Amino acid sequence: MNELKKRKLRFILLEHDAVLPERDMIWFGSEVETARFRNEGKAIAVSIENIIEAVDKAVRLLRGITQVNRLYFGIDPGPRPGIAWLADGAVLGVAQLEHIEHVSGHISAIASTLDFKHMVVRIGDGAPLIRDRIINDCLTHSIELEQVNESKTSRGLLRHNHVVSAIRIALLSGKRVIEFRTVQPTEGDLREIQRQSRKLSNGRNTISTELAYDVATGKCSLEQATNENYSSS
Structure with missing residues (x-):
């Protein structure tokens, strides 16, 4: 329900044995339920593992999208990167990820559920340090x-x-990006990561420049670096 609310999609809750209010209604259920009632409405199997993909499929059905020529992804780089995916210009979904390391996996997971001819992934040129780490990944x-x-x-x-x-x-x-980027954090980047470590630890801890460098280059996460038991060795 949270994913449907995030995308501002209207929905109703039905008992498992209820009759669909409309014959062509899109509905979600378990694999067993959708197999059992596959001839009723437009059934979409959903589980904890495939919620985003299932809602994407519902959006495509709502918009009458049966085939996708170009699947587009847009990435707005930042500590919590924004990502959007579109089918031939029609927005299928958006998300704000908690970690930059999740971007490539998110793209691959969504792409694996869609039938398309071409895929185009685009990233903004802001936040150079984070941008280049995402590009390399x-x-x-x-x-x-x-x-x-x-x-x-x-x-x-x-x-x-x-x-x-x-x-x-x-x-x-x-x-088009062809080559891997050299990730070289500036002093300003390191100070910003140290500031984030203070914020994350509620002012109790400021990580060293060495640990900030490890975070900046992806050797460890900010959460790991702020853990007092973490060692960079």
Whole structure:
């Protein structure tokens, strides 16, 4: 229900043996339920593991999208990156991820559930340190992507509206990224990570510059670095 609410999709709850109010209604159920009543309405099997994919399928059915020529992904880089996925320009879904390491896996998981001819992944050019780490992770997982001029995506937006920026990024052509990036944090990057460590520990701890460097280059997470028992060795 939370995913449906996040996407502002109207829904009703039915008892497991209730009759569908409309013959062509889209409904969710377990694999057993959808197999048993597969001829009633438009059944979508859902479990804890595939909630986003199941709701994506419902959105496609609602919009009459049966075939996808181009599947677009837009990534707005940041500590909690925004990501959007579109089918031939129609928004299927958006999300704000908790960790930058989750981006490539999120893209692969969504793409694996869709039938499409071409996939285009685009990332904004802001937050260079995080952007380059995401680029490297995507390239490591054989995900080709383009870098987009992010200044064109943030006009008229509230600050930190990452998911809307991600939609705009997905729709803009960019320059294809071919090579891995060298991740070299600046002193400002390290100070910002140290500031985040103070915030995460409620002011009790500020990690060292060495640990901040490990966080910046992806050797460890900020949560790991703020753990007093963590060692960078």
